[in-house]
Amino acid sequence: MAALRTTAENELVGRAAELDRLLGVARAAAAGSAGVALVGGDAGIGKTRLVTELARRAADEGFTVLVGQCAELGDAVPYLPLADALRGADPELIARWPILRRLLPGTPPPLPKDDHGGLTQQRLFGSTLAMLAELSARQPVLLVFEDLHWADRSSRDLLVFLTRMLQTERVCLVGTYRTDDLHRRHPLRPLLAELRRLPAVTPVELRPLTSDELAGHLAALGTDADAIGTIVRRAEGNPFYAEELLATYGEGLPESLAELLLARAERLSEPAQAVLRAASVAGRHAGHEILARVCELDERDFDDAMREIVSQGLMLRAGQGYAFRHALLQEAVYTDLLPGERTRLHTRFAALLADAAAAGLREDDGTYAELAHHALASHDLPRALAASAEAGRRAIRLGAPAEARRHFEAALSLWDRVPDPERLAGDDHAGLALRSAVAAADSGDNHRAIAQLRRLPPTPEVNERLAYYLYETDAVADSARAGAAAVAAAPEGPQLARALATYARTLMWTPEQREARGIAARALAVAEAHGALDAEVSALVVLAAAAEAEGDFDGAERLLERACARRSPDLSVNLRAIFSLARLRYERGELAAAAETTDEGIRLSHETGLRWSTYGTDLRFLRFLIHYVAGEWDLAQQVAAGFNIRVGTPAEATLSSFALFVEVARGLPVVEERLTWLRRFFDTPLVSYIARGLEAEHALWQGDPQAALAHVRAVVEILEPFDPALIRICATGLAALPPHGDPALADDLLARARYAATTGPDSGTRRPLLLEGMAWLRRAEAEWHRVHGTATSAMWREVLAAFDYGFAYEVARTRWRLVDALLTEGDRKSAEREWRQAMATAEALQAAPLRRALTTQAQHSRLTAPPAQTPLTQREREVLSLVAEGLTNREIAARLTIAQKTVSVHVSNILAKLGVSTRTQAAAHAPRHTRN
Known part of the structure; x- marks a missing residue:
C-alpha cells in the first residue's frame, strides 16, 4: 500500500467538516455506490494532510488504499499518477492485466504489432476499470491522485473515464489540485467544471484556517505561546506557511514564502545545499542513484548530505529515492538557481539518463520523456530531438496518444535547427509528421489529424489515413476521393491492400455502393497474397455488407464467419467483424447463434480491456437486446x-x-x-x-x-426519412390512435413507414428488410387497418407470425390486439386461447402494463374460461428435449433434419403452450413433457 506524505503528524485541525464529507463518499463507495471527490485549495493549505487522514481512516475501515502523485513532468510522462498508485497494488492482480504492467518498471510485455495509441489507450482504460472492479470485489478501494494541476492529458482523460464509468464498484476516487495554479487557460479548469456537474462528484474546497484553528494547530506542534500570535498574523490561514515560519522563528521573518523556504535551505551545509539544488532539477522526486551521480560526491559525503536534508524535514525518503516535503520548496529552490548552474545540472541529468537508456538500465517508458525535458532545458537540441521522437514512440506503446503527439511535435519543431535530423529521429520529416497526425486522431482529434495530413505530401499512406479519418467525420465524398488517390498510388503489397479496404469502406454507403464489392474483392485478394490480415478482415466485412445490401444474407453470414475466423493483429477490426456477424444473426432471428457470437465478442473485449471501446459497448447493447427479444x-x-x-x-x-x-x-x-x-x-x-x-x-x-x-x-x-428506425416509431404512433381517429395522420405514418422500408439514402432502393423490420412493418399496417376499422384477425395473425421468430413480448402484445379482432368476429374460443397465451407470457416476463391491459380486456369482454394447457405434439416434445440439452435452433435443425425456421416455430409454440418466455424456463419443464 503506497503511503501519503504528511506535513505534520499532529491531530488534524480545522478540517472536520471536509473530512466528514470525504468519509461519507468513501463509506458510500464501500456500500456499493462509487464516488469521486475533488479536493482543491491553495498551495500549502493542507490538501495532502487531509487526504492522508482520509487514507488512514479508510485503511482502518478495511479499504485498500492506492496513492499516485502527478509531477511537474506530468505533461511529458503519461499516466504517472496511475503508475505511482499501481506500485501499491497486489502484484498478482496487476499481472493479470498486461497493459497495466507496462506502467511499472521493468521490461514491458509486448503488444500486438499493429496496436495503435488510441486502441491501446482504450485497452488501458478498460483494464484499469476492470482491475479496480476486481480489487473492490474483495474490499473497498480508495484511489488518490494528488496534484492534478500537473497531470498529463492522458491521466486527465483517465480521470474523466473513471468518474463516468465507476458506478456500483466499491471505489472512492479522490483527486487533489491547487486552485492558485489554475490560470484561465489551464487544461484542468474546464475538466473540473465538467466533472463538478456530475452527481457522483463531490467538490471539496479547502478554505484558509481561522486564526483560532491555526493557533490550535501551532499549539499542537508545541509552539511557544509568544510566537503563535506573530505567526498566525503572517501565515494568513495557511498551515504550511505557518509551519515554515515556526521553523525559522527567532531568525527574522522573511518577506515572502519563497524567501522563507530558501532561508531554511540556506541553513544547510554547503554540500547539502548542492544536493538540494540538484534534487530540485530532478523535480518533486529524485532517485537515489541518479541524484548521487549528478552531485558527483563520493558515497559517504552524499549520504551525509542527504541525512542532513532529511533530518531538517526538507526532503523525505520515498521508495528508492527522495521527495521534497512540499512542491513549493522544490519550486523555490529551482527558481533560485543561477542560469548557468541550472543548465549544467540539466546537462548532467540528460547525460546520465541517455547513458542509462543506451545501456538498457532503465526500461520504463517515461525515461525518454525525462531525457527530452532535461536535454531541451540544457539547450542540447540534437539530443532533445532524438529523445522526443523516441518518447513519442514510447507514448504510443503505452497508450498515451495525446502525449505522443506533443513529443512528435516537439521533435518536428527542432527539425531545421539540428544537423542530420533523420538519423536522430529514426524517421524522415514526413514519417514523423504522419505519426503525429495518427496520434492526434487516436487521442480523439480527427479534425486536427485531417488538417495535419492535408499539409503533408500526398503519399499512399497519408491518403489512406486521410480517407479513414474523413470517413469517421462523415465527410464521405472527400473520404472516397482520398481513398481513390491512395489506391492509385499504392505499391503492390500490404499498403495497397489497406488502401483498397479503406476505399471500399468509404464507398459502401454512397451512390457508388455497387463499386465497393469489386474493390473489396480486390482488397481481399491482395491482402491474402501478402499476408495483410487486418486488411483481409476489413475487406471481408465490407464484402459482407455489400452482400447484405443486395439481399444475400446467407452469403453475408458466410463472409463474416470467415472474417471472424481470420483474427488479425488489429483488435478493433476483429471486434468489428464479430459485432457485424452477431448483429446479422440477431436481425435474421437466429437468437441463440447471435447470443453465442455476442458472448464471444464480449469475452474478447473484456480480456483485452476493450469493454468500453466502441464495439465493446455495441456488443453489450446487442447482448441486452438479444436477452430482451428472447x-x-x-x-x-x-x-x-x-x-x-x-x-x-x-x-x-x-x-x-x-x-x-x-x-x-x-x-x-x-x-x-x-x-x-x-x-x-x-x-x-x-x-x-x-x-x-x-x-x-x-x-x-x-x-x-x-x-x-x-x-x-x-x-x-x-430521423432521416429513409431511416428504417422510423418503421417502429410509426407503428407506435399508429397504436396511439383510436379506431376511426385522425385517418390523415394514420395515412401519413404508414406512408413514412413504407418509405423507410423500401427506400435507401439518395432515394436508392433499400436492401430487403430482415425479420424484425418486416414484423414492425406488418404491425404498422395492421394498426393502420385498426384505425380505419378494417383490421381482421388474419392481419393480426400475419403480425404474430412475423414476430414469432422468438420475440416473446411482441408476440404477446400482438395476441392482445388479436383477441379484440377475434371477439369482433365472434370467435370467443380462439380469443380465449390467444388471451391465455398472452397472459402467460405477460406473467412470465413480469410485464405489468401488458398484464393490466389484458386483465382489463378480459373484464370488459368477459373472458372467463379457465386456463387450459394445450398438450405438446410429438415433434414439439422432440424439440423440447433438445432445447433442454442446450442445443441451438441450428443444431436442432441439423439433428432432426428439418429447416431452422421450422425449429423456430416449434420453439415459439412450446414457449406459448408451457406459458413460459425463455428456453431456460422451457428446459425446466422438459422432464415432465418428454417422457414416453
Whole structure:
C-alpha cells in the first residue's frame, strides 16, 4: 500500500467538516455506490494532510488504499499518477492485466504489432476499470491522485473515464489540485467544471484556517505561546506557511514564502545545499542513484548530505529515492538557481539518463520523456530531438496518444535547427509528421489529424489515413476521393491492400455502393497474397455488407464467419467483424447463434480491456437486446445494471436508453428518473429513437395517447426519412390512435413507414428488410387497418407470425390486439386461447402494463374460461428435449433434419403452450413433457 506524505503528524485541525464529507463518499463507495471527490485549495493549505487522514481512516475501515502523485513532468510522462498508485497494488492482480504492467518498471510485455495509441489507450482504460472492479470485489478501494494541476492529458482523460464509468464498484476516487495554479487557460479548469456537474462528484474546497484553528494547530506542534500570535498574523490561514515560519522563528521573518523556504535551505551545509539544488532539477522526486551521480560526491559525503536534508524535514525518503516535503520548496529552490548552474545540472541529468537508456538500465517508458525535458532545458537540441521522437514512440506503446503527439511535435519543431535530423529521429520529416497526425486522431482529434495530413505530401499512406479519418467525420465524398488517390498510388503489397479496404469502406454507403464489392474483392485478394490480415478482415466485412445490401444474407453470414475466423493483429477490426456477424444473426432471428457470437465478442473485449471501446459497448447493447427479444428479462436487466442513469454525454445517454426497453415494459418506477436525465439528449437521433420512442410507449401504458403522439412526431422530425428506425416509431404512433381517429395522420405514418422500408439514402432502393423490420412493418399496417376499422384477425395473425421468430413480448402484445379482432368476429374460443397465451407470457416476463391491459380486456369482454394447457405434439416434445440439452435452433435443425425456421416455430409454440418466455424456463419443464 503506497503511503501519503504528511506535513505534520499532529491531530488534524480545522478540517472536520471536509473530512466528514470525504468519509461519507468513501463509506458510500464501500456500500456499493462509487464516488469521486475533488479536493482543491491553495498551495500549502493542507490538501495532502487531509487526504492522508482520509487514507488512514479508510485503511482502518478495511479499504485498500492506492496513492499516485502527478509531477511537474506530468505533461511529458503519461499516466504517472496511475503508475505511482499501481506500485501499491497486489502484484498478482496487476499481472493479470498486461497493459497495466507496462506502467511499472521493468521490461514491458509486448503488444500486438499493429496496436495503435488510441486502441491501446482504450485497452488501458478498460483494464484499469476492470482491475479496480476486481480489487473492490474483495474490499473497498480508495484511489488518490494528488496534484492534478500537473497531470498529463492522458491521466486527465483517465480521470474523466473513471468518474463516468465507476458506478456500483466499491471505489472512492479522490483527486487533489491547487486552485492558485489554475490560470484561465489551464487544461484542468474546464475538466473540473465538467466533472463538478456530475452527481457522483463531490467538490471539496479547502478554505484558509481561522486564526483560532491555526493557533490550535501551532499549539499542537508545541509552539511557544509568544510566537503563535506573530505567526498566525503572517501565515494568513495557511498551515504550511505557518509551519515554515515556526521553523525559522527567532531568525527574522522573511518577506515572502519563497524567501522563507530558501532561508531554511540556506541553513544547510554547503554540500547539502548542492544536493538540494540538484534534487530540485530532478523535480518533486529524485532517485537515489541518479541524484548521487549528478552531485558527483563520493558515497559517504552524499549520504551525509542527504541525512542532513532529511533530518531538517526538507526532503523525505520515498521508495528508492527522495521527495521534497512540499512542491513549493522544490519550486523555490529551482527558481533560485543561477542560469548557468541550472543548465549544467540539466546537462548532467540528460547525460546520465541517455547513458542509462543506451545501456538498457532503465526500461520504463517515461525515461525518454525525462531525457527530452532535461536535454531541451540544457539547450542540447540534437539530443532533445532524438529523445522526443523516441518518447513519442514510447507514448504510443503505452497508450498515451495525446502525449505522443506533443513529443512528435516537439521533435518536428527542432527539425531545421539540428544537423542530420533523420538519423536522430529514426524517421524522415514526413514519417514523423504522419505519426503525429495518427496520434492526434487516436487521442480523439480527427479534425486536427485531417488538417495535419492535408499539409503533408500526398503519399499512399497519408491518403489512406486521410480517407479513414474523413470517413469517421462523415465527410464521405472527400473520404472516397482520398481513398481513390491512395489506391492509385499504392505499391503492390500490404499498403495497397489497406488502401483498397479503406476505399471500399468509404464507398459502401454512397451512390457508388455497387463499386465497393469489386474493390473489396480486390482488397481481399491482395491482402491474402501478402499476408495483410487486418486488411483481409476489413475487406471481408465490407464484402459482407455489400452482400447484405443486395439481399444475400446467407452469403453475408458466410463472409463474416470467415472474417471472424481470420483474427488479425488489429483488435478493433476483429471486434468489428464479430459485432457485424452477431448483429446479422440477431436481425435474421437466429437468437441463440447471435447470443453465442455476442458472448464471444464480449469475452474478447473484456480480456483485452476493450469493454468500453466502441464495439465493446455495441456488443453489450446487442447482448441486452438479444436477452430482451428472447424474453430473458432478468438477464437483460443484469446487463443494464451497468447503464448509468445519471448520464452526462450522448454516448452515456445511448447506453442508458437501452435499459428502457425492459423498464418500460415492466412498468418500473425507475423509468421516470432515467427519462429525466435522458431528455436533454433528445436532439441526438439514436437517443431520440430509443428513449423518446420508449417514452411514447410509456405514455400509452399510462393512458396518455396524446403525449405518446407528441413524442412520435418529435422522433419522426429528427430521423432521416429513409431511416428504417422510423418503421417502429410509426407503428407506435399508429397504436396511439383510436379506431376511426385522425385517418390523415394514420395515412401519413404508414406512408413514412413504407418509405423507410423500401427506400435507401439518395432515394436508392433499400436492401430487403430482415425479420424484425418486416414484423414492425406488418404491425404498422395492421394498426393502420385498426384505425380505419378494417383490421381482421388474419392481419393480426400475419403480425404474430412475423414476430414469432422468438420475440416473446411482441408476440404477446400482438395476441392482445388479436383477441379484440377475434371477439369482433365472434370467435370467443380462439380469443380465449390467444388471451391465455398472452397472459402467460405477460406473467412470465413480469410485464405489468401488458398484464393490466389484458386483465382489463378480459373484464370488459368477459373472458372467463379457465386456463387450459394445450398438450405438446410429438415433434414439439422432440424439440423440447433438445432445447433442454442446450442445443441451438441450428443444431436442432441439423439433428432432426428439418429447416431452422421450422425449429423456430416449434420453439415459439412450446414457449406459448408451457406459458413460459425463455428456453431456460422451457428446459425446466422438459422432464415432465418428454417422457414416453
